[in-house]
Amino acid sequence: MMKYDLVVVGGGPAGMAAALKAKECGVKKIIILERSETLGGILEQCIHTGFGLHYFGQELSGPEYAYRFIKELEKTDIDVKVDTMVTEIQPGNVVIATNNVDGMLRINATAIILAMGCRERPRGALDMPGSRASGIMTAGTAQKYVNINGYMPGKKIVILGSGDIGLIMARRMTLEGAKVEMVCELMPYSGGLTRNIVQCLDDLGIPLKLSCTVIKTHGIGRLEGVTVANVDENRRPIPGTEQFVECDTLLLSVGLIPENELTRMAGIIIDPVTNGAIVDEYRQTSRSGVFACGNVLQVHDLVDYVTEESQIAGEGAAKYILSKGKSKGGKSRNGKDIHVKAKDGVRYVVPQNINRSTDRDVKVYFRVSDIYKDTYVVVTSGDKELYRKKKRKLAPGEMENVTVKLEDIACLESNEITVKLEVGKNG
Amino acid sequence: MVKELVCVACPIGCMMSVEMNRKKEVVSVTGNTCKRGEQYAKDECTNPVRMLTTTIKVNGGSLPVVPVKTSVPIPKGKMFECMAEINNQVVDAPIKTGEVLICNICDTGADIVATNEV
Ligand SMILES: Cc1cc2nc3c(=O)[nH]c(=O)nc-3n(C[C@H](O)[C@H](O)[C@H](O)COP(=O)(O)OP(=O)(O)OC[C@H]3O[C@@H](n4cnc5c(N)ncnc54)[C@H](O)[C@@H]3O)c2cc1C
Ligand code: SF4
Numbered sequence: 363m364m365k366y367d368l369v370v371v372g373g374g375p376a377g378m379a380a381a382l383k384a385k386e387c388g389v390k391k392i393i394i395l396e397r398s399e400t401l402g403g404i405l406e407q408c409i410h411t412g413f414g415l416h417y418f419g420q421e422l423s424g425p426e427y428a429y430r431f432i433k434e435l436e437k438t439d440i441d442v443k444v445d446t447m448v449t450e451i452q453p454g455n456v457v458i459a460t461n462n463v464d465g466m467l468r469i470n471a472t473a474i475i476l477a478m479g480c481r482e483r484p485r486g487a488l489d490m491p492g493s494r495a496s497g498i499m500t501a502g503t504a505q506k507y508v509n510i511n512g513y514m515p516g517k518k519i520v521i522l523g524s525g526d527i528g529l530i531m532a533r534r535m536t537l538e539g540a541k542v543e544m545v546c547e548l549m550p551y552s553g554g555l556t557r558n559i560v561q562c563l564d565d566l567g568i569p570l571k572l573s574c575t576v577i578k579t580h581g582i583g584r585l586e587g588v589t590v591a592n593v594d595e596n597r598r599p600i601p602g603t604e605q606f607v608e609c610d611t612l613l614l615s616v617g618l619i620p621e622n623e624l625t626r627m628a629g630i631i632i633d634p635v636t637n638g639a640i641v642d643e644y645r646q647t648s649r650s651g652v653f654a655c656g657n658v659l660q661v662h663d664l665v666d667y668v669t670e671e672s673q674i675a676g677e678g679a680a681k682y683i684l685s686k687g688k689s690k691g692g693k694s695r696n697g698k699d700i701h702v703k704a705k706d707g708v709r710y711v712v713p714q715n716i717n718r719s720t721d722r723d724v725k726v727y728f729r730v731s732d733i734y735k736d737t738y739v740v741v742t743s744g745d746k747e748l749y750r751k752k753k754r755k756l757a758p759g760e761m762e763n764v765t766v767k768l769e770d771i772a773c774l775e776s777n778e779i780t781v782k783l784e785v786g787k788n789g
Numbered sequence: 790m791v792k793e794l795v796c797v798a799c800p801i802g803c804m805m806s807v808e809m810n811r812k813k814e815v816v817s818v819t820g821n822t823c824k825r826g827e828q829y830a831k832d833e834c835t836n837p838v839r840m841l842t843t844t845i846k847v848n849g850g851s852l853p854v855v856p857v858k859t860s861v862p863i864p865k866g867k868m869f870e871c872m873a874e875i876n877n878q879v880v881d882a883p884i885k886t887g888e889v890l891i892c893n894i895c896d897t898g899a900d901i902v903a904t905n906e907v
Contacts, residue, residue, distance in 0.1 A: 409856035409904060410842045415799035415825075423842055423858055425905035429886055509844055512854030537843060537872050556795045556802040561839065565865060664801070754804050754820065 374403020376656020
């Protein structure tokens, strides 16, 4: 059995940043295990720019952002195994992986960082009757076809769901000569970044139909069209609003799901809202020595935040390893932990727990559940208000954060911190 | 006149208010988090520009296409003209990240630069 101080599962931006940070903090033996042929994760197919503006101060494309981390990795003695799939995390932090060269690998790890990213919600997750015609695929699959394989999957396109990948693909396919008829969004607002709505739809005159969905697909063999309909406030199609739209391709951009099969199998506690592990301020999960970061923990829209979060996990893992496993798990311990709660319009928070004896300011990330204008973000603990700031606009598609100060954490009387929204007086 | 605008210079997407005088000159920009926002607001109200990213066909590479971007943002109205030019070209492998593949595309002053290696 091989032995490593740190095993990182997944070689996307999260895994790479976490490994590099752990190295910088003094961890000796580190290995990254990546299922694909190359490092970089989803970034390899995200050829549009908009990555790294805050981290590098430059507007990079996905591959360029990844390249910088790959180059950094090459300068270190961090081991990397590509084409290697992790299949199980056993008790005692033993990582089981397989590849064609080594067959089955068993690695004994002091600490593990989970950085498996997320995957797109497939068609099966939707309740959509119709033929099993070809031409229906996720937006990410289409992105791979166009950007990596140089092949256009269709000419007349309808996109269901206004997630970022769908918006990016609306522009990409239009630039390559396809006609994107419309983007249908079930909700009354888009789930994507405003930036992408402006640049990818408005710029090109592609209509965004809100409160609208695809209720049926048509065609045998190849897709010939879809029926769309408006929906009511309960998201049910409104009879009489059906419309047939001719198209040969339907792209689905209806959400991302953190890839947590390994995490669940290992018995780690999952947050039912984020679909990622419940973690403490160093991103340690309920299992001692197992950390999580990036899209496997919470779906991010900005890679800059992924990098930031992963460096925290890398630092946490390093502390854990260097103190030989003395630091504690993210689960509640002796009732002394501080629980971070989401309330009044805040859908979730990460991290969900903070160690009372922490040594850092804690940035709490959150998402809101609806569109809010001129609203205060308020953080309280017991009767004490720790933070209050007015926001002009909050949207579910954009992740927000607030920082809870170390000096506040140290002298909290209550075991709870609440992050909530308060509608402005004149808003 | 005040125009409400979302900064698209980076994915944060700050909401900005741009105040313009009668000559359509920008007097003030508020709501931006960084300097780029101010520049974006000025450009957007006078000469809107965008980064163009796409792929170019490659001969003899490990993959059939290589991703590229414009070295600087180009006028919004020139996007399709540039796309047509890029789709007319085939480049030979090997290609390195940062390599200039087309100089001064469609007289925009921007170069087409590879963003990955093939
Ligand atoms: C289409 C799209 C557009 C985006 N646009 C932007 C943008 O404009 N600007 C921006 O800042 N951010 C953007 N993002 C967000 C950002 O790119 C992602 O949040 C980020 O790439 C997530 O990094 P990650 O490392 O967590 O996940 P990933 O990049 O998905 O990496 C996870 C890696 O883990 C590997 N893996 C999974 N399971 C296993 C296993 N069992 N064994 C071994 N390896 C495994 C996978 O193969 C993968 O390489 C975009 C994301 C997408 C999908
Ligand atoms: S103002 Fe700065 S931080 Fe805000 S969206 Fe523009 S570039 Fe990003």
